[in-house]
Amino acid sequence: MSRTINMTSDPSKSAAPTVGATDVLVGSFTPELPKASVLVIDDEPGMRNFLSKALVGHCATLDVATNTEEAANLLDANSYDIVLLDNVMPKQNGVEWLADQRRIGLFSDVILMTAFADLDTAIAAIRAGASDFLLKPFRVNQLLNAIARSLARAQLLRQNAVLRHEVEAGKDLLHNSDALLGSSNAIKSVRAAIAKAATTSSHVVIRGEVGSGKQIAARMLHSNSSRAENPFVWLQCKGMNEDTLQTRLFGRIESNSDDHWQEQDGMLRDAAGGILYLEDVEMLSPGCQNLLVELLTTGRFRPIGAKRSVAIDVQIVSSSTQSLQQAVNDNRFRADLFYMLNVIEITLPPLRERGEDIVELIRYFSESLSARLGLSQPALPPVTRRRMLAYRWPGNVMELRNTVERALINGGYDPRLGKTAATGEIESLAAVEQRHILETLDACGGNRAEAARRLGVARKTIDRKCQAWGL
Numbered sequence: 001m002s003r004t005i006n007m008t009s010d011p012s013k014s015a016a017p018t019v020g021a022t023d024v025l026v027g028s029f030t031p032e033l034p035k036a037s038v039l040v041i042d043d044e045p046g047m048r049n050f051l052s053k054a055l056v057g058h059c060a061t062l063d064v065a066t067n068t069e070e071a072a073n074l075l076d077a078n079s080y081d082i083v084l085l086d087n088v089m090p091k092q093n094g095v096e097w098l099a100d101q102r103r104i105g106l107f108s109d110v111i112l113m114t115a116f117a118d119l120d121t122a123i124a125a126i127r128a129g130a131s132d133f134l135l136k137p138f139r140v141n142q143l144l145n146a147i148a149r150s151l152a153r154a155q156l157l158r159q160n161a162v163l164r165h166e167v168e169a170g171k172d173l174l175h176n177s178d179a180l181l182g183s184s185n186a187i188k189s190v191r192a193a194i195a196k197a198a199t200t201s202s203h204v205v206i207r208g209e210v211g212s213g214k215q216i217a218a219r220m221l222h223s224n225s226s227r228a229e230n231p232f233v234w235l236q237c238k239g240m241n242e243d244t245l246q247t248r249l250f251g252r253i254e255s256n257s258d259d260h261w262q263e264q265d266g267m268l269r270d271a272a273g274g275i276l277y278l279e280d281v282e283m284l285s286p287g288c289q290n291l292l293v294e295l296l297t298t299g300r301f302r303p304i305g306a307k308r309s310v311a312i313d314v315q316i317v318s319s320s321t322q323s324l325q326q327a328v329n330d331n332r333f334r335a336d337l338f339y340m341l342n343v344i345e346i347t348l349p350p351l352r353e354r355g356e357d358i359v360e361l362i363r364y365f366s367e368s369l370s371a372r373l374g375l376s377q378p379a380l381p382p383v384t385r386r387r388m389l390a391y392r393w394p395g396n397v398m399e400l401r402n403t404v405e406r407a408l409i410n411g412g413y414d415p416r417l418g419k420t421a422a423t424g425e426i427e428s429l430a431a432v433e434q435r436h437i438l439e440t441l442d443a444c445g446g447n448r449a450e451a452a453r454r455l456g457v458a459r460k461t462i463d464r465k466c467q468a469w470g471l
């Protein structure tokens with residue numbers, strides 16, 4: 001059986017350390033070390049004792065295995081950031097065992113400890129995926145430095161992967177608002193729902209039309225949650241074949257007949273501890289749906305081609321432009337997955353249903369885009385403003401943002417702006433009323449008294465409505 005070192009255990013009661021026991025630790029080696037989980041694999045009691053004594057109190061979890069079978073069992077059950085592996089052990093040497101484990105699925109950084117620094121061992125270890133060497137005898141500082149280096153490298157790789165996903169997201173994220181702007185009651189309720197969802201780890205579905213701000217809502221949820229320090233990883237589920245989608249999400253391990261292996265990390269591992277945002281979740285391929293059900297049922301997933309599964313803590317926020325329930329009814333989406341993902345549902349109202357926000361959004365985009373593009377803000381004549389308020393915005397805030405950007409580039413708003421085509425869609429009474437009043441105002445050249453007369457309402461009513469819409 002393996003031996004687990006409990007953080008409260010007293011390693012000094014074990015056999016006396018054999019190497020560098022008198023080293024004094026100075027300073028913090030890396031901010032990652034206190035959060036790290038480490039597995040030590042060594043058949044020599046003295047060495048195990050030295051490593052335990054050196055590491056207890058410095059890392060979050062420390063497990064010790066006396067042989068490779070114990071180690072494999074521990075790896076089946078737990079995830080480790082670092083594995084410290086002795087090379088010379090009975091039955092199978094460390095490098096051979098490591099190569100086997102990489103093919104099964106070993107997702108930790110491995111530091112090989114060896115007394116024989118020959119080139120062949122070094123080459124074999126690198127091929128087997130060791131990230132560093134410790135040449136025996138070594139001191140505690142050398143050990144902690146090697147671990148710190150591996151942790152820092154892993155952190156860097158993860159940050160790099162997350163940034164790559166952001167670039168692939170293709171969205172102009174740097175210049176977007178990081179909050180859902182607007183003072184309409186509809187957007188206030190959405191912000192309140194986001195704040196509530198951010199206090200839990202429950203999975204969330206955000207529904208809304210194209211460009212209505214679903215991704216901004218998901219990012220807001222992330223930055224308000226306790227997961228904010230961990231990654232937000234975005235995956236577009238639309239337009240990718242089954243194989244690519246599975247690899248991108250779950251990762252893949254491939255080995256060929258030459259005993260070479262290749263590992264591709266999936267987004268799930270990149271998102272560990274954070275939020276995975278599945279955009280257009282209704283387009284998720286059937287195979288991915290099955291794998292996600294397995295993940296949500298067991299809390300573990302298996303990279304494609306791996307034999308070993310990995311435990312993962314991730315909050316899934318999905319977005320859907322179509323009705324997900326409809327996709328279930330049409331047998332395009334698994335009903336159990338729908339219920340697992342849809343613990344909390346947030347619906348973003350279309351822009352035409354929250355006319356009060358339009359002027360605020362125009363101002364925001366006009367100011368932020370003019371600063372970014374180095375262009376002066378275009379004038380917004382009352383007639384254009386009215387037309388923008390009356391327009392239906394089928395592309396929602398995204399369309400509004402692009403309209404403002406186009407006006408900046410062209411030096412003014414298009415006078416034909418806001419000619420609405422009927423869509424046959426049912427609108428709320430408030431939206432119809434707003435559009436009708438604004439179109440009447442337009443027909444009256446902005447004369448409110450005349451518009452009130454034609455509409456058969458008091459002038460004060462028109463004034464009150466215009467004020468609410470920011471006119």
Ligand SMILES: Nc1ncnc2c1ncn2[C@@H]1O[C@H](COP(=O)(O)OP(=O)(O)OP(=O)(O)O)[C@@H](O)[C@H]1O
Pocket residue numbers: 171176177179180181182187208209210211212213214215216217279319321397398401
């Ligand atoms: N309430 C809002 N406040 C500020 N910006 C917003 C708001 N809603 C949307 N946006 C902006 O509109 C654009 C589209 O938003 P976003 O990408 O979040 O929409 P979406 O619903 O995810 O779109 P899609 O369905 O195409 O993925 C972005 O530039 C975003 O910054």
